[in-house]
Amino acid sequence: MKLYTKTICPKCMYVKSEFQRAGIHVEIINIDHDEKAKQKIVQAGFLTVPVLDYNGQLIGDVKEIVSTIELVPQ
Numbered sequence: 001m002k003l004y005t006k007t008i009c010p011k012c013m014y015v016k017s018e019f020q021r022a023g024i025h026v027e028i029i030n031i032d033h034d035e036k037a038k039q040k041i042v043q044a045g046f047l048t049v050p051v052l053d054y055n056g057q058l059i060g061d062v063k064e065i066v067s068t069i070e071l072v073p074q
Helices: 010-022 035-043 062-069
Strands: 002-005 027-030 051-054 057-059
Touching (some): 051 062
Parallel strands (some): 002 027
16 A cells, blocks of 8 residues: 655645554655656546555545545554
């Protein structure tokens, strides 16, 4: 599970804090420092972050990302 973020992104910080609160590890990929990852997100049609890659499905809606946390096995 990967979470694509940016350095300055309040929504990204919120989503990361929700994963931490739930005790769930997620790989954080900062697209400000990873051009290949940025291109992947853009080519998939996303113009903003955060974007969660959960089992190959890209999710860009913050509420949906937070809802996905409940689906992750502990």
